[in-house]
Amino acid sequence: MKTEDYALILETAGIRPTSTRLLIYEAIAGQTDTFSLSTLEKELDSIDKSVIFRTLVLFHEHHLIHSVDDGSGSHKYCICHNHGHCNDDEAHCHFYCEVCQNTYCLSQDLIPHIDLPEGFIARKVNYIVKGVCAKCASKHQK
Numbered sequence: 001m002k003t004e005d006y007a008l009i010l011e012t013a014g015i016r017p018t019s020t021r022l023l024i025y026e027a028i029a030g031q032t033d034t035f036s037l038s039t040l041e042k043e044l045d046s047i048d049k050s051v052i053f054r055t056l057v058l059f060h061e062h063h064l065i066h067s068v069d070d071g072s073g074s075h076k077y078c079i080c081h082n083h084g085h086c087n088d089d090e091a092h093c094h095f096y097c098e099v100c101q102n103t104y105c106l107s108q109d110l111i112p113h114i115d116l117p118e119g120f121i122a123r124k125v126n127y128i129v130k131g132v133c134a135k136c137a138s139k140h141q142k
Contacts, residue, residue, distance in 0.1 A: 024044065027040055028059070034070070065077045066078070066080055068124050068126070081107075093106040094127065095128070095133065099136035104133065
């Protein structure tokens with residue numbers, strides 16, 4: 001994608017596309033799995049950590065990114081591939097590696113539908129599989 005495409009995504013979401021926000025969104029769009037504030041801070045070392053944090057909050061409020069609770073205590077996010085226009089049918093599972101502590105998107109595995117008892121209201125669903133990723137498993141087998 002080009003910067004113009006990112007600008008349109010931000011504008012459509014109701015966010016003014018400043019140069020800093022465009023740089024941050026471009027970095028997010030380049031992530032293949034979940035990412036954290038520290039991930040972006042390392043990649044965008046010219047942008048202040050507080051600016052990155054505030055931008056993540058803004059993007060989250062406008063549903064351009066989703067938060068992932070992997071149980072690690074670290075805030076992780078993944079990009080919304082529908083640019084804030086997603087629905088519950090597109091929510092996917094995640095895999096947390098207990099060795100390297102990375103969290104991977106399992107985009108092909110959707111969160112199964114849960115029939116809640118009458119009167120219950122779901123606000124957020126989080127589906128995490130924990131174990132050892134392929135990279136770490138291959139290191140331990142050698």
